[in-house]
Amino acid sequence: MISIANASKHYKGAPKPALNNVSLEVEKGDFVFLVGASGSGKSSLMRLMLREDVPTKGSVHVLGENLVGIPSRRVPFFRRRLGVVFQDFRLLPNKTVAQNVAFSLEVIGKSQGFIQESVPDVLRLVGLEGKADRLPSELSGGEQQRVALARAIVNKPALLLADEPTGNLDPATSLDIMSLIERINASGTTVIMATHDQSIVNRLRKRVVELRDGEIVRDEIGGSY
Amino acid sequence: MKLVFSEVAQGLRRNLSMVISVILVTFLSLTFVGTASLLQMQIGQMKNYWYDRAQVAVYMCSDVSAADSCPQGKASPDLLERVKEKLESPTLSVYIDEYYFEDQQQAYKTFQDQFEGNAVAQYVTADQLNETFWVKLVDSTKSQIITESFTGVAGVEEVRDQRSYLDQIFSILNAASIAAIGIAVLMLFSAALLISTTIRLSAFSRRRELGIMRLVGASNFYIQLPFILEGVFASTVGSIFAGLAVLGIVQFFVQGYLAQSLPFTSFVGLTEGLIVFPILIGVGIVLAAFASGLAIRRYLRI
Incomplete structure (x- = not known):
């Protein structure tokens, strides 16, 4: 599913590498927490898996694609096969909930029939039925993140990358979102989640990969923060 | 789409x-x-x-021509005849479509027409103007033949290709x-x-x-x-x-x-x-x- 071998990332002008000789294997259906302080390299690692960046050294394979050698015109097709959510939701403020989800299907060329069928389905799945016509500004933070999750999984991706999805949410709402992500994982989707939230990591007892100064210092199954 | x-x-x-x-x-x-x-x-x-319409003008010496190109003064009828003979000679005539002679009276009339209303028209008299052989060539790009044949010939003040104005x-x-x-x-x-x-x-x-x-x-x-x-x-x-x-x-x-x-x-x-x-x-x-x-x-x- 994911295979990263001896990957390093140097940003120009930075004295230390953002990632230093990182190797990571993730199997299909896994749930992995990426933990570590700010600047430890979590986001850099996520960017490599999304092919927003290529490593200075080493190799990155995700969903069977070699992300170092992939031609840039094929990158969009690679990204269609995974879902992404972020701390800041990244919704379009002038589109309704349903339009936000539909937009991501329209731009990859899905038919209107498919969109009309799958959007209500996925909104029901994330618990937003009845809110399809609301604007993001009319929703709570937790509900906005549900929209973002709906958008990420509407295409039934094999892999979900979540970069601090609960970073902007209160503890109770975070738990709701986590149980949703767990459900997504239970249906077979591999989940990689970068987080700062100790209580979530400690409660779920999943695989924990800890980064410090760009290196993996711990990779523990059923670990805590 | x-x-x-x-x-x-x-x-x-x-x-x-x-x-x-x-x-x-x-x-x-x-x-x-x-x-x-x-x-x-x-x-x-x-x-x-x-x-296509450009012609070569062979200007003959007049009374007011500069002495260095016309040392003998106004071109005599004899000199005019010699130029005419040369134009009709077999070597030149093959290049020439047609030619005509413009005397001072005709030149004066043309001048008066062209400069009608202009002050200069009052001061010019017929004898100040050149008698001219207007030569139309078969191929207007070959004007050099005429220029070379007549430049320096006695009684010719100047040979000028109209193309140079154009x-x-x-x-x-x-x-x-x-x-x-x-x-x-x-x-x-x-x-x-x-x-x-x-x-x-x-x-x-x-x-x-x-x-x-x-x-x-x-x-x-x-x-x-x-x-x-x-x-x-x-x-x-x-x-x-x-x-x-x-x-x-x-x-x-x-x-x-x-x-x-x-x-x-x-x-x-x-x-x-x-x-x-x-x-x-x-x-x-x-x-x-x-x-x-x-x-x-x-x-x-x-």
Whole structure:
């Protein structure tokens, strides 16, 4: 599913590498927490898996694609096969909930029939039925993140990358979102989640990969923060 | 596709003032290009027309001729006869279509006609003007034969090819059209920069959508197409205006005014204008596609 071998990332002008000789294997259906302080390299690692960046050294394979050698015109097709959510939701403020989800299907060329069928389905799945016509500004933070999750999984991706999805949410709402992500994982989707939230990591007892100064210092199954 | 066009319409609306300036700059620059190419066509036509009619003048010495070219004073009838014989000689006559002799009275009459109303006409008398052999050549480019045969011959003051006057006029027109093209190139360059800035602005104002489109895997083509279409749309509108302006210039200025006031000259008409029209639109589209491509490479990296 994911295979990263001896990957390093140097940003120009930075004295230390953002990632230093990182190797990571993730199997299909896994749930992995990426933990570590700010600047430890979590986001850099996520960017490599999304092919927003290529490593200075080493190799990155995700969903069977070699992300170092992939031609840039094929990158969009690679990204269609995974879902992404972020701390800041990244919704379009002038589109309704349903339009936000539909937009991501329209731009990859899905038919209107498919969109009309799958959007209500996925909104029901994330618990937003009845809110399809609301604007993001009319929703709570937790509900906005549900929209973002709906958008990420509407295409039934094999892999979900979540970069601090609960970073902007209160503890109770975070738990709701986590149980949703767990459900997504239970249906077979591999989940990689970068987080700062100790209580979530400690409660779920999943695989924990800890980064410090760009290196993996711990990779523990059923670990805590 | 529907979505692409609504994106284009949205982008055009959002950057209306920039789009208008792109339209204006392409309009102006392509009007210059069009006018310059029409001027070139006009020069070509006039060359054909006038070179055919250009003659070589063999000016005979008069009473007022300068002493260094005419030491013997006014050309005697004997000298005139010798020039005439030479023109009719087998070596020269093959190059000559026809020639005629203009005496001082005829020259005076022509002069009075040409300078009617001008003060100089009052002071000139017939005996100050040259008697002239006007020679029309079979091939007007071979005027050198006449020049060489008669320069320095006794009684001949000067041999002059009318083409040398025409060449001056044409070189002025030519310089004008080159200047117009130079200005046009500068303006086309600024149009290209303007298009690329417009696209950059447009990309900036849509950076949220673009970010999301990238994340969910919209193809490069899908992301970039609205921007290219925006640029092409603006410059196509500009080049259509330029084409219409050029047609207008031909129809109302050249044909409606110039051709009326200078009836003996043939001018470019709508036929030439219609040749220039598609060229302008082609240049406009190529320009926009090129500028958009450049802008996209810089501001829309996937």
